[in-house]
Amino acid sequence: MAVILLIGLIGVAPPTHVRAYDTPDDGGGSIMVEWHLSQDDAILDGYEIYRSNDGDVYEKVGFIGRNRTRYEDSNTEDGENYFYKVVALKDTLKMYSQASQPVMSSPQWFDLPKLNILIACVIFGGLILYFVYHARKGKELYIRKIAGLQAIDDAVGRATEMGKPILYTTGTGLIGDIATIASLNILGEIAKKCARYDTQLINPHLDPIVYTVAREVVKESYTQVGRPDAFDPDSVYFITDLQFAYAAAVSGIMVREKPATNFLIGWFMAESLILAETGASTGAIQIAGTDRVPQLPFFITACDYTLIGEELYAASAYISKEPLLLGAIKGEDLGKLIIGAALIAGSIIGLLTKLPILNLFK
Amino acid sequence: MNISLDPWIWISALLTVSIFSFLYRDNPFYRFAEHIFVGVANGWAVTFYWHNILVPSLFDPLFRRGQLLLIIPFIIGILYLTRFIPRVSWLVRIPIGITMGYYVGASIPADVQAYIIKQTQGTILTSQNFQAWNAGNMGVVWSIILFVGVICTLSYFYFSKEHKGVLGITSRIGIIFVMIGFGAAFGYTVMARISLLIGRLQFLLGDWLGVIH
Incomplete structure (x- = not known):
């Protein structure tokens, strides 16, 4: 008081x-x-x-x-x-308080604390461009076998023999998600196989922009293998942009159309398990892939093959053998070596000296 | 038992039960609920985008307030519709290119920061990182486990060489770390899904049937 x-x-x-x-x-x-x-x-x-x-x-x-x-x-x-x-x-x-001195705000061209990000982007971008250049020159670039990809030919062949369609979903990601872009690359290659074998492709979408891109990708694939007439514009379609409504609809397609093979490749959230379990219950071969860590365990549990994280990015390069994509994978591999070296060198410096090594990575 | 008399609760409950009926098999009730769900979602989306994005962010500023620069995104957006006109459908590639370029350009620096720079910072062995575990002397042990896990996991995702020899050993250790991580993520996510199921059951048994309170 x-x-x-x-x-x-x-x-x-x-x-x-x-x-x-x-x-x-x-x-x-x-x-x-x-x-x-x-x-x-x-x-x-x-x-x-x-x-x-x-x-x-x-x-x-x-x-x-x-x-x-x-x-x-x-x-x-x-x-x-x-x-x-x-x-x-x-x-x-x-x-x-007393008033401050007058001040005015203004934009800056450079965000200096993010200089390390610019340097990392330049290094990784430079490596990728270097390998793309060499790949285009015809240099052989080796990529090891990835289990899930070996199964793609078998899966498409199975659908062809059974006379059943292939279902391909890119998930619920937007066009800015790297997993979605990687998925669209794989979709292009699978669409080529479908065009060659005259296998029906079902490609439902959640995002209108991803749908528009996917439609162009599939159409282009059919044209590239000389089967533009076989492209069915209704095979690539938009359903809804609400996650669980999309999951309900795709589950319905799985049980009604009974595809021989389901490709669940892209960016997924909670619908991953719904789709993977429904697909498994129909007896379809399922090949999944995502870089979303919380969803990967569900795919590993319910699908026949799963592309884990960066295998998804490597997959499109592996299938297509495109110099651009192969060069990118090679560049990323060298980038990983650099990261590994930075971790080891940084740890040695951090343990043996008092230099503020962590500040380099703020 | 105190059954709800609210018609909206009944509609919600019957649609929920219809969706759950898919656990038995595909049936007309599920199909009905599925189509309602998709239809309502699309109707909602169209009105949402119209009232919250197109009108306030484009049409009003452009046509009512005369912000003429917005004519550029307006035209780019219109180009998406050219695919309905076969003769000029190739124009759809322009907005696709712009959209993809914008999103990739925006996401790459953010991803480099979040997935490379920050993770490298957190993995390097320093006394500062040992303390970050808040586990006393065990902080050193956890930091070393994390360090070994990251290096080995990186080696698993190295595609330029066959996984043989030293790389075979490190990649095998790496995939063990990955699977342990997946196991933890699996348990965590299942718990979250169970809580969603509990929420629906509470609605059915509480709000609808009045069996529980």
Whole structure:
């Protein structure tokens, strides 16, 4: 009671040394405000941040709890001057700090803390371009056998002999997912086999853009093997963009059309087990592949063959023998060696010296 | 027992039971629920995209507020529809190329940061990483296990050589680590799925039939 009375009589100390500066390494539209804690920080509710364009009229732009000395105002106009005050708040008591120096936000061209990402992208990109160049020159690039891929020919052949269709789903990923792109590459190769053997392909989709791309991929494959007439535009179709409605529909297709082979290759979420179990119950051969770690155990459990993680990316190169894809796999392999070497070298440096080695990977 | 009188609860419950009937076999009830599900999902999606994306982000700014630069994404979007006109259907490849290029360009730096840079940082053997396990002296042991696991798993995904000799040994150890990881993920995900099932059963037995509270 006495403390409250005392606070009421003398107020609380305001924060000091308020400093505002353009948020570094960003795309603009943001100013960082810093201050020294109020001497009464322990009893405060927190700090209110006020902003002004002219230094006279201030408006509240944010609130942050006590024991905090920094606030990011991410709603500023680039090129406009702003003044900031920080207010120590206790119930209805407010103590204003001195105003900061004027500051304006601006965008930066480079995000310097992410320089290591740029270097990694340049190294890996350079390696891939190097191997693609050599692959295009006709150099033989070796890729080891991958079990699931050996089964693709058998699976397509089985469907052809049984006179049943092949179901291929790219999962529920968007076009930006690398697994989806890898899946579309594999779809192209499987579509070629379907075209050659005159096997029916069923390719239902969840995402309209992936569907549009897949349709072009399949159409192109039929054209490449000289069977454009055999391409059925209705074989590649959009169902719905709701995950479980899609799973329900594809499950229905599996039990009604009874495909001889199901390819579940791409980006999957919870529908993976629904699809894999339904497919297994129909007696179809199932070849699955994804880079989604939580879904891989379900595929391994319920499918005949599973492409694990990066095997999926390697698969499209292995099947197609395309120089571009082979070069990419070779580049990635060398990248893995570099990562392994970086881990070993980094660990030796980290254990034997006091150099801040981890800062290189922030 | 206190059966619900709310017609929406009844509709939800009957559709849920219809979907569950697939566990027995494909049947007309499942087919009915499946088609309703897909139809409603598509109807919802069309109205969602129209009211939350197309109108506020494109049509209003372009046609009402005169933000003429938006004509570019508008035309790119329209090109998706050219596939319905066979003579100019090749134009669909333009928006496909732009979309794929944009998404891949945006995702590669993010993936490099999340899956390469950060994982490398977390795997390197340093005293700082030993403490990150918050396991006392065992932090060293866990860090070494993680380090060996990462190196061996990397070797499993090395495609340029046959898995023989030293590479055969490390890749075999690597796949063991991978399978242990899958086992943990399997258990964790099954638990999550069971909780989803419990949620549906609570709805059926509680909200609908009133058997449980």
